[in-house]
Amino acid sequence: MQDYLKKQLLLVLSEIDGVPDDFEPEFEKPKSAEHGDLSSNAPMKLARYLRKSPRQIAEDLAARLQSAGLDTDRISSIEVADAGFLNFRYGTGFLYRGLEHILGAGEDFGRKTPSSSGRALVEFVSANPTGPLTVGHGRNAVLGDTVANLLEWAGYDVTREYYFNDAGRQMRILGQSVKARYEAIANPDTKFRTIDSDGIEIVVPESFPEDGYLGDYIKDVAASLFEKHGDTLLSESEEIFKSAAEKSIFKEINAALKRLGIHMDSFFNEKTLYENDRVYEIVDLLREKDLAYDKDGAVWFRTTAFGKEKDTVLIKSTGEPTYRLPDIGYHIDKLERGYNLIVNVFGADHIATFPDVLNGIRALGYNPDPIDVIIYQFVTLIRNGQPVKMSTRKAQYVTLDELMDEVSEDVTRFFFLMRSAHTHLEFDLDLAKEASDTNPVFYLQYAHARVCSILRKAEEVGFSFDDDTNFSLLQHEAETTLIKELILFPEVLEKAAAAREPHRVSNYLREVATRFTQFYGQCRIIGESTDLASARMALARASRIVLKNGLTVLGISAPERM
RNA sequence: GCGCCCGUAGCUCAGCUGGAUAGAGUACUUGGCUUCGAACCAAGUGGUCGGCGGUUCGAAUCCGUCCGGGCGCGCCA
Numbered sequence: 001m002q003d004y005l006k007k008q009l010l011l012v013l014s015e016i017d018g019v020p021d022d023f024e025p026e027f028e029k030p031k032s033a034e035h036g037d038l039s040s041n042a043p044m045k046l047a048r049y050l051r052k053s054p055r056q057i058a059e060d061l062a063a064r065l066q067s068a069g070l071d072t073d074r075i076s077s078i079e080v081a082d083a084g085f086l087n088f089r090y091g092t093g094f095l096y097r098g099l100e101h102i103l104g105a106g107e108d109f110g111r112k113t114p115s116s117s118g119r120a121l122v123e124f125v126s127a128n129p130t131g132p133l134t135v136g137h138g139r140n141a142v143l144g145d146t147v148a149n150l151l152e153w154a155g156y157d158v159t160r161e162y163y164f165n166d167a168g169r170q171m172r173i174l175g176q177s178v179k180a181r182y183e184a185i186a187n188p189d190t191k192f193r194t195i196d197s198d199g200i201e202i203v204v205p206e207s208f209p210e211d212g213y214l215g216d217y218i219k220d221v222a223a224s225l226f227e228k229h230g231d232t233l234l235s236e237s238e239e240i241f242k243s244a245a246e247k248s249i250f251k252e253i254n255a256a257l258k259r260l261g262i263h264m265d266s267f268f269n270e271k272t273l274y275e276n277d278r279v280y281e282i283v284d285l286l287r288e289k290d291l292a293y294d295k296d297g298a299v300w301f302r303t304t305a306f307g308k309e310k311d312t313v314l315i316k317s318t319g320e321p322t323y324r325l326p327d328i329g330y331h332i333d334k335l336e337r338g339y340n341l342i343v344n345v346f347g348a349d350h351i352a353t354f355p356d357v358l359n360g361i362r363a364l365g366y367n368p369d370p371i372d373v374i375i376y377q378f379v380t381l382i383r384n385g386q387p388v389k390m391s392t393r394k395a396q397y398v399t400l401d402e403l404m405d406e407v408s409e410d411v412t413r414f415f416f417l418m419r420s421a422h423t424h425l426e427f428d429l430d431l432a433k434e435a436s437d438t439n440p441v442f443y444l445q446y447a448h449a450r451v452c453s454i455l456r457k458a459e460e461v462g463f464s465f466d467d468d469t470n471f472s473l474l475q476h477e478a479e480t481t482l483i484k485e486l487i488l489f490p491e492v493l494e495k496a497a498a499a500r501e502p503h504r505v506s507n508y509l510r511e512v513a514t515r516f517t518q519f520y521g522q523c524r525i526i527g528e529s530t531d532l533a534s535a536r537m538a539l540a541r542a543s544r545i546v547l548k549n550g551l552t553v554l555g556i557s558a559p560e561r562m
Numbered sequence: 563g564c565g566c567c568c569g570u571a572g573c574u575c576a577g578c579u580g581g582a583u584a585g586a587g588u589a590c591u592u593g594g595c596u597u598c599g600a601a602c603c604a605a606g607u608g609g610u611c612g613g614c615g616g617u618u619c620g621a622a623u624c625c626g627u628c629c630g631g632g633c634g635c636g637c638c639a
Binding site: 041438 | 603
């Protein structure tokens with residue numbers, strides 16, 4: 001519709017002297033229904049060029065548009081308002097055709113042709129297997145998965161990827177932590193000591209590493225190893241404990257993701273990047289460009305060349321690369337796999353380091369344009385009214401599973417999707433249950449269940465529909481308002497996908513549910529004459545389609561009964 | 563000290579590339595179930611959009627500055 005209006009308006013504008021050649025009229029949906037369905041501020045924008053008042057220009061344009069013969073089936077009225085807005089109202093024909101389209105498209109309404117936009121990679125979660133997924137990871141997981149859904153609906157062929165590293169210092173400490181707990185079980189002579197973790201005293205075996213992992217899951221892994229092998233592992237190195245922990249933790253992580261309805265297409269192990277020494281080739285290439293150099297036994301990346309205050313280490317004096325080097329390699333690998341769009345979902349703590357990666361790959365001659373980053377702000381955990389610093393190592397966290405147990409999977413997903421990624425979230429587990437009762441997700445699901453209920457009821461009473469639905473009977477304001485809302489769905493999805501902002505969809509769906517519920521309250525269906533009831537039933541079914549498809553994009557169930 | 567994010571109703575948050583009297587949920591007050599689901603609807607109370615300057619016909623939105631909160635600034639990831 002905007003395209004149509006824009007075309008008409010441009011046509012009219014071309015007849016007027018003084019309008020800049022590159023002038024682009026803009027349209028928007030007014031906040032208030034009094035101002036019509038679409039409005040343009042073109043008269044105000046043109047005032048300076050035409051040296052007339054916006055109001056005069058608006059009236060002139062309105063008259064010209066009228067006499068040019070607008071399709072009244074699409075646009076029923078043009079009004080000039082206030083300081084010089086042009087307000088347009090949709091014609092009913094446009095609305096009824098929209099409704100027809102929704103019913104015809106069904107579960108594909110809002111979905112673009114698969115693969116028509118190319119291939120996309122969404123990398124998210126990417127937590128190293130050192131502990132269970134926490135509420136913080138939950139935000140990442142739900143955001144990433146939903147952006148992936150949005151991209152699918154936007155016509156991308158999407159791969160969901162999880163990047164992880166099971167080598168390095170943290171994993172070594174994980175293995176040592178398990179081993180120490182195992183010794184405590186297998187060897188009755190084990191001595192213990194007490195350590196202080198942020199004011200909490202914790203008893204650990206003597207052999208427990210500094211900065212070891214304190215979560216109970218470590219004990220569980222140790223216990224199951226003892227069950228299986230008895231004390232025969234006492235002389236083993238930490239390696240076997242590490243891999244047991246990794247296996248067990250990954251199983252938990254996958255289970256938690258599955259509960260959220262998330263399926264990863266690919267797990268990318270950082271190790272892969274060291275095959276054929278590819279990452280070291282990167283270092284050589286950077287050296288050739290004078291972007292890498294040796295100092296203090298380490299290899300440095302000259303990030304000051306990109307405007308940073310300091311250079312950063314690429315390879316430690318121990319010979320072990322820092323995360324930055326494989327990250328560059330990883331993103332080059334992604335680019336070489338030929339995706340049209342590469343999305344990364346990061347916590348706010350990565351924001352300062354990612355530019356290094358981009359600068360690195362650019363310096364090596366790659367075009368980083370396909371890469372897009374979603375940064376989400378941290379979830380602040382509140383316990384007993386006090387903010388708690390989340391730390392996997394110190395076992396200070398609320399796991400995603402606990403959250404889902406408490407408030408259900410649907411509420412968990414919606415909780416993360418109803419707010420934009422860049423707001424700081426406060427999360428209080430004690431209040432979560434309470435809050436879940438008033439979570440708007442139920443409102444959306446309720447509206448959906450209601451439509452289903454009406455459909456069931458109609459079947460019960462043996463209601464027969466007209467085959468040829470006469471939409472023009474839908475004249476009630478609640479009906480037209482609802483239709484206007486429903487036909488926005490594709491545009492909302494498109495914009496949400498382009499901006500990678502799922503919360504736009506959840507906000508929109510609430511509006512749909514509200515409009516539907518108002519329609520339901522004001523217009524009866526069963527009991528009305530057959531033709532009116534048929535038309536209203538069609539509107540109810542269209543509402544159901546939008547609610548269902550929207551909830552599907554968000555990864556939330558659309559129950560037929562509640 | 564430097565970089566990034568945030569500051570909107572009592573609380574949790576929307577507000578799209580600057581637009582018309584700043585919105586929703588929740589909480590509170592009041593009214594509404596003999597009719598398709600009351601997990602609902604209708605109405606009301608509630609805001610100097612953190613402060614101050616600037617750009618603009620027009621600023622919650624853009625720019626500057628200050629205040630307050632979060633996250634970074636590791637040979638951790």
